[in-house]
Amino acid sequence: MRTWAIVRRILMQFKRDKRSLALMIVAPLFVLTLLWLVLDSEELTPDIALVDTPAPFALAVEEQDANVKEMTLEDAHDQLAENELDALISWEEQTPRVVLEGSDPSANSAVLRILREAGAQLSEGKQLNPDVEFLHGSNDFNLFDNVGPVLVGFFVFFFVFIVGGVSFLRERTQGTLERLLSTPLKRGEIVTGYLIGFGIFTIVQSVIIAAYSIFALDMFMSGSFFYVLLVTFLLALAALSLGTLLSSYAKNEFQMIQFIPLVIVPQVFFSGIFNLETMEPWLRAIGKVMPLTYGAEALRDIMIRGQGFESFQLQIYVLGGFTVLFALLNMFALKRHRRL
Amino acid sequence: MNRMIATSRVSHQFGTEHVLQDIDLTIDEGEIFGLLGPSGAGKTTLVKIIVGILRPSSGTVDVQGIRMPSLQQMHHIGFMAQSDALYNELSAKENLDFFASVYGLKKGQRKDSIRSVLDVVNLTEHMNKPVETFSGGMKRRLSLAAALLHKPALLILDEPTVGIDPVLRESIWKELRRLQKAGTTIIVTTHVMDEAEKCDRLALLRDGFVIASGSPGELKQGINAGSMEQVFLYYGGEQS
Structure with a gap:
């Protein structure tokens, strides 16, 4: 299948572009470690x-x-x-x-x-x-344990969004997208190729980030490691499909970066790092259209509450749904470049 | 001779801007056909419509009797775009391997055709270097090689010799002649007048109109001109 041509090419490009590879794996580990150092100061002598x-x-x-x-x-x-x-x-x-x-x-x-x-x-x-x-009311004792699952989800989402979006964008700016569209490749094959190619890579990324957080940083974990991987993987696919979709509306890398405050930062606010219980219900509903909300909720269910599949299956389905929706929209957006 | 391409009253507009107006062209099998015109004349838009990337706002294009755009027909078309559409971090060979597999070539076929096109554009000794280390001319040649991989019956080249030195330009034209002998139909866009002389037939484009067409000899004879430059000035002047 021609899709595999794209899958193989993406993996080969990763092999060549060591810096992007590092960004997607080392950067999340680095930031998580920093946060752990800042938030998880168990040594504190009160x-x-x-x-x-x-x-x-x-x-x-x-x-x-x-x-x-x-x-x-x-x-x-x-x-x-x-x-x-x-x-x-x-x-x-x-x-x-x-x-x-x-x-x-x-x-x-x-x-x-x-x-x-x-x-x-x-x-x-x-x-x-x-x-x-x-004295200053708050009962949020262990911040790192509490927000840890959200952070794992967030970093996977953030870096896949950026790298996936930018590489799809470059496909357009360097002319290769047009070149691909002059071949018998179908639009769907291009989008699927990207999902699979990056998908394979994000599995590796998810394993490393989750394992590091849980085993090296000793993040609180009472559920199944496999479920954590499942959720971060789905979250990464949603991020990838959203990133590639939005890249159609950016003219260059800088404009892609401009999506961060518009698309990524609000998701953090609604992802459960901050308590939203006092917020107006209609405002809280904004979080319902954001993939990170579901990913973070599922990760908390697994890592903090140690719950089984039934309790977060809805979130899993919603994340999958987001990916399918964004991928279909992207196939549609590619029509701007070739009608067929 | 069989007809390769027939366009009928092709017009195209981007928004309110009319880029092409009522283009009627026929191109026969085995011809080298030139589209000559200043930048902004609509050459690139026209070739993109023929390739099947764009659908004309009105009018029709048939390639080998099949209405474009058609994914099936794209198997028989090779396209070299104006920009070198290459993956810079990959080597020349990896780029070609990717494009070959996009056309559905099997592993053995891929190997053979990569070897032969690399030979044609004289890049065999550089095939394992990443494209980012290539000079502009080498990238241009590699782009051409990528368009030849699936042995297309119709080869469409958008400004193939821009930024290429005379020696290399000569060698590319030599290669085009060889492909023509093998039965390939070739469309070349150019804004270089002396290059136009090398085509079998030409269409002069300006502001989206075909202002004249015919063989270089016919065009010059018709107005008693000594060079294509004069031909262009003559017809172009009439237009404005």
Whole structure:
């Protein structure tokens, strides 16, 4: 089949263009690592003030990895307000009462971890059930684990969109598209060739990015690795078909880059990194037309909630649907270059 | 002689701009037919319509009696575009291999035809170099080679000798003559007057109209001109 001619050519071009290859594999790994370094600071030693806590409890806390100070309630509140402390622990009716500074998710999680461990040490496994309050309300403790699945999906989507879109665009600007359209190749064969050629490559890319995030960066993962690959692969195909489609409406590489703030950035906003529950329902519906929303949702179901196929099959079908839709639209858009 | 191409009242417009107006041409099998005209005359649009990339706004084009555009007929047409449509990061051989497989040539056939076209354009010793290291002339030759791979009955060349030195131009024309002897019909667009003299027959294009056609000798004789340049000025002047 003639489609395979295109598939083979794309793979050969990848082999030659080491830089694009690196962009699609190394760049996501690099950025994920940076984010991990920034967000996942488990080593953080929180500053905790203890106010009139029972001696055994204070001892237990001091044994943990924390800077502990005893002070009066007033001083502690002042310092907490000035962000010199991460938490204040006082004692009320047999239970600790915790006020978290709250603006730094990694400090929050560190304090809560310390409380948990101190509690376990004190009561030999029994939960302490602390009464937790936030000075600057937020209960998003482990940011990296929480947004990790979205980030994996996003980077796959982003880089496939750019590289796929630009290489299809170059096909036009260097005249080879017209050349191909002077041959008996059908428009559908060109689009399918691109999907398969890049598809093969994105499988490799997905394996590397997912494996690195989960095993090297220790991203929270409670589901099946295979499902993660399935979703990132489908997300990559959607990105590729969208990128090649939009490249028809760009005159050059620079105009392709201009699609990033229009097409990519809004998808991030609606992908679940930010909590949208307080948003007007009709505004929230915007996210429903974005592939990344479905990919990110499925990845969270798998990685965070450890759910099985039934819970995210809808997202899988929708992603597949996006790919088919964009590919068909692209075949139609190619009509501008050859009517047949 | 059999008819290779017949166009009938072909007109084309991009938006409101009329690029071609009522083009009636017939080209016989085995001819080298020249389309001569300044840039913007509509030469490229006309050849794209004949190739089947564009569908004319009105009028018809038949190649070997089959109405264009036709995917089936594209098997018998070789097209060399104005720009060198090549993949720069791939080697000459890989480019040719790709285009050969696009035409559905089997592996053995591909190998043979790649070897023979590389020989024709004299690039055999450079076949494993990436195209980005090629000079302009080498790219032009490789583009020509890519158009010959499937041994088309009709070869359409859009400005094949632009930016090519006289020696190379001579060798390309020699090759075109050889292909003609083998029975290939060739259409060449050009804006170089002395090149037009080498064609069997010509059509002079200006502002989308055919202002004159015939063999170079006929055209010159008709107005007692000594060169194609004068012919063009004569007819072109009348038009404006």
